[in-house]
Amino acid sequence: MSTNENAISSRKSARSFFGKMVRNQLFIPLAALLLLILFNIAADIFLHVETSFFKVVLEPSSAGNLILSGNLITIIDNASELALLAIGMTLVTSAAGGQDISVGATIAIAGSTVLRIVKGVSPNISGGKFAVVIICAFLLCVVVSALFGAFNGALVACFKIQPMVATLILFTAGRSIAAWINNNDNISINDVRFGYFGNFIPGIPVPTPVFITAICLGIIALVLKFTNLRLYAQSVGINSSSSRLNGINPKMIKLLTFIILGVCVAVCGFIKVSRTSSITYAVIANNIEMDAILAVALGGNNLGGGKFNLTASVLGAYVIQFLTTTLFRMKVSSSAISAYKAIVVILLIIMSSPFIRKKLADRKSRREAARITRAKAALDAGAGKESV
Amino acid sequence: MEEGAVLEMRGICKFFPGVRALENVDFTLREGEIHALMGENGAGKSTLIKVLTGVYPKDAGSVWLKGTEKPIHIKSPQDAQNKGIATVYQEITLCPNLTVAENMYIGRTKGPLTNWGNINRRAGKLLDELDIPVNPKEQLGNCSIAVQQMVAIARAVDMECKVLILDEPTSSLDEQEVQKLFVLMRDLRKKGVGIIFVTHFLEQVYEVCDRITVLRDGKLVGEYIIEDLPRVQLVSKMLGKDFDDMADIKSDTDIANIDLNETPVYEAKHLTGTTGIKPFDFEIHKGEVNGFTGLLGSGRSESVRAIFGADRVAGGKTMMNGKPVRIRKPLDAMKLGISYLPEDRKNDGIVGDLSVRDNIILALQVMKGFFRPFSKAQAEAFADEYIKLLNIKTASTDTPIKSLSGGNQQKVILARWLLANPVYLILDEPTRGIDVGTKVEIQKLVLKLAAEGKSVTFISSEIDEMIRTCSRLIVMRDGKVVGELKGDDLNQNKIMATIAGGES
Numbered sequence: 001m002s003t004n005e006n007a008i009s010s011r012k013s014a015r016s017f018f019g020k021m022v023r024n025q026l027f028i029p030l031a032a033l034l035l036l037i038l039f040n041i042a043a044d045i046f047l048h049v050e051t052s053f054f055k056v057v058l059e060p061s062s063a064g065n066l067i068l069s070g071n072l073i074t075i076i077d078n079a080s081e082l083a084l085l086a087i088g089m090t091l092v093t094s095a096a097g098g099q100d101i102s103v104g105a106t107i108a109i110a111g112s113t114v115l116r117i118v119k120g121v122s123p124n125i126s127g128g129k130f131a132v133v134i135i136c137a138f139l140l141c142v143v144v145s146a147l148f149g150a151f152n153g154a155l156v157a158c159f160k161i162q163p164m165v166a167t168l169i170l171f172t173a174g175r176s177i178a179a180w181i182n183n184n185d186n187i188s189i190n191d192v193r194f195g196y197f198g199n200f201i202p203g204i205p206v207p208t209p210v211f212i213t214a215i216c217l218g219i220i221a222l223v224l225k226f227t228n229l230r231l232y233a234q235s236v237g238i239n240s241s242s243s244r245l246n247g248i249n250p251k252m253i254k255l256l257t258f259i260i261l262g263v264c265v266a267v268c269g270f271i272k273v274s275r276t277s278s279i280t281y282a283v284i285a286n287n288i289e290m291d292a293i294l295a296v297a298l299g300g301n302n303l304g305g306g307k308f309n310l311t312a313s314v315l316g317a318y319v320i321q322f323l324t325t326t327l328f329r330m331k332v333s334s335s336a337i338s339a340y341k342a343i344v345v346i347l348l349i350i351m352s353s354p355f356i357r358k359k360l361a362d363r364k365s366r367r368e369a370a371r372i373t374r375a376k377a378a379l380d381a382g383a384g385k386e387s388v
Numbered sequence: 389m390e391e392g393a394v395l396e397m398r399g400i401c402k403f404f405p406g407v408r409a410l411e412n413v414d415f416t417l418r419e420g421e422i423h424a425l426m427g428e429n430g431a432g433k434s435t436l437i438k439v440l441t442g443v444y445p446k447d448a449g450s451v452w453l454k455g456t457e458k459p460i461h462i463k464s465p466q467d468a469q470n471k472g473i474a475t476v477y478q479e480i481t482l483c484p485n486l487t488v489a490e491n492m493y494i495g496r497t498k499g500p501l502t503n504w505g506n507i508n509r510r511a512g513k514l515l516d517e518l519d520i521p522v523n524p525k526e527q528l529g530n531c532s533i534a535v536q537q538m539v540a541i542a543r544a545v546d547m548e549c550k551v552l553i554l555d556e557p558t559s560s561l562d563e564q565e566v567q568k569l570f571v572l573m574r575d576l577r578k579k580g581v582g583i584i585f586v587t588h589f590l591e592q593v594y595e596v597c598d599r600i601t602v603l604r605d606g607k608l609v610g611e612y613i614i615e616d617l618p619r620v621q622l623v624s625k626m627l628g629k630d631f632d633d634m635a636d637i638k639s640d641t642d643i644a645n646i647d648l649n650e651t652p653v654y655e656a657k658h659l660t661g662t663t664g665i666k667p668f669d670f671e672i673h674k675g676e677v678n679g680f681t682g683l684l685g686s687g688r689s690e691s692v693r694a695i696f697g698a699d700r701v702a703g704g705k706t707m708m709n710g711k712p713v714r715i716r717k718p719l720d721a722m723k724l725g726i727s728y729l730p731e732d733r734k735n736d737g738i739v740g741d742l743s744v745r746d747n748i749i750l751a752l753q754v755m756k757g758f759f760r761p762f763s764k765a766q767a768e769a770f771a772d773e774y775i776k777l778l779n780i781k782t783a784s785t786d787t788p789i790k791s792l793s794g795g796n797q798q799k800v801i802l803a804r805w806l807l808a809n810p811v812y813l814i815l816d817e818p819t820r821g822i823d824v825g826t827k828v829e830i831q832k833l834v835l836k837l838a839a840e841g842k843s844v845t846f847i848s849s850e851i852d853e854m855i856r857t858c859s860r861l862i863v864m865r866d867g868k869v870v871g872e873l874k875g876d877d878l879n880q881n882k883i884m885a886t887i888a889g890g891e892s
Contacts, residue, residue, distance in 0.1 A: 235739045
């Protein structure tokens, strides 16, 4: 029934379609993406560059494989970790009404765990054995990260500590723990096969992290479709007391979201160490938590918890990476990039703020009021004539 | 502007997404009158007040105040105050940690230095004049709600307001306090202040008001002089239909049908809560409606919460249909077929940002399990069915529940628990803060459910409602069950006496 009505109203006026689009949560990240694309097209034209920003070529890599390269590939490749974190961070934000700031540090832990397993393996072992080692390392790092996630979750759910305060503990201690796992050694893995997961698998021209992210997004989409995670997390985030009286266990749900974030962190950690086949405890995934929170905010999600839109958050992650790559392209020095990013982010956040949205909604209401008043005046005038 | 009017509102429109909250509403307030603004929940009373006080910008229409040539534009509540429109809200909006005098003058002192001695004296003088029994140096939080309410009015009076809006000021006052408030209102009327009085209590309207404006569904029904509008007519105008006399409700229910010898649907022995109630025994039979009564804080809500497992249960035995069961958390109770509509709708009932649809299916969905979500079509069908069944007014099933009026929110919560198809339904204050029409609907529904063989526990602070719907009343005092009334004992006097503890 409602789809019918929608169809009618959208036929009635294109303006109401536009209004609906503006109110849609995906509007801001999509518009931002579109703006960035337009900006780069304009830059291509006016800067008279030799190679377009969007150019993607198939060329041999240093290892001799044919791989795709170009800015677009860099963007979807580099945004992989952020997109993964955006998934977990959105769920945590929704249910717990706060953010986990320890993800960067936990990535270090996860990465360090993986290296601890892989470092002792001789580069000469067969492919099959190597696969077993990798799977073990991966599973262990998932378990470790999930446990750290559960630790954060328990502090938040059972002890009712503000998420940011609770995760501050691991934020501070995480990198030390990561270093301790490997006795603060500088590890680098010589086996090229280890690098496949963060770079390219020979014969496949698309970076592996893109596939990993796609698989994870697929899994979370299935989870949201075949479980009540969305309903429960939102209910708990909006009103935990009435959720409890409806039979939901708010503590379990909060814990669960932190564990899911932990698993996302594990995958990120795995990709990160595979990219470089090494780890720098103090630097790996530095400040990534802030970008993850930003992705959630860019997606128009309320950072105070409640309703969420995962697609918007993931798009937000790609917007952030697109922005970074665009700034590099504009030859902004890496030390100045944060400042430029901040400016763009401020604009986006203001655009998606409740204040601006309310202004837009008010304008719409006033137009409708004017229409009704006019209609009534016309009716009165008509009635007046008749009586005369 | 009309002669003698202090405020005129013409053609006021206000829209919210999907809802026409106000459509072409006119309102006139004259000097020295008490004007009741009546209507059911969702009729647009609060919206009109909020437009007038600058909380919402109006979408169309104009507002004139006495002494202004042109229509005025009210930008904010602060602006409304400066223009002489003062409001006293249902919930006290003063600062409990400041003194009475500080509350009366806060935000209105000039310059960096304030002579608090002087302020205290002025406040004392005004409070004396208005006959409000409070020391200006008393901390506001220590005063009774009635006094706090009156201090809020005194603050408004001192600002020399022309228009005073009282939004449900009597809902938390007892009879004596209400009378004091009325004396104050009549006093202000004599001084020429125009008072807008919003309330759900019909008696009070007929006691103090001069005129009534009735709204329905965001539209103006009419403005009447009080003498011209008998009570029954007022109610029928508010409802838009002939008033279904509430006294009729009980006539067709037959208490004799309940077989008290049968095994009770639910039985508790020595049930001990952790929220300050004494252990109690309780049973309810198939098709029975019973009630818990007692003053606020007597433990009636705590008792039913213990039954539902909403608070931790420390001990005692519970049985469903004679079989021992353990209820430790709400989900246990839900799975056994017990539903509980909590007293505090806003904090324990609704999930504000979620849609009406999600709110309706929530309980049943949780019972079905985490890994077995309803399809969208199924959820939609459930929501549509109950929206129709309970006549819930909502723009769509996607509307967030928080944008519905109080009565309709309550119906959504009812729908949630009816959908769970319980054998035993606990309703804690389902009629609080909602309009007459919905109250009657809910009471009728309770009796209908009982006739269908469900057991219902119905709690209400209005004893009339309890007498009409319940066949047995459990009376509580200070966390203890002090009596059980049924049959001929179910009358106001006997109930009052039992609550109070006098032997009569």
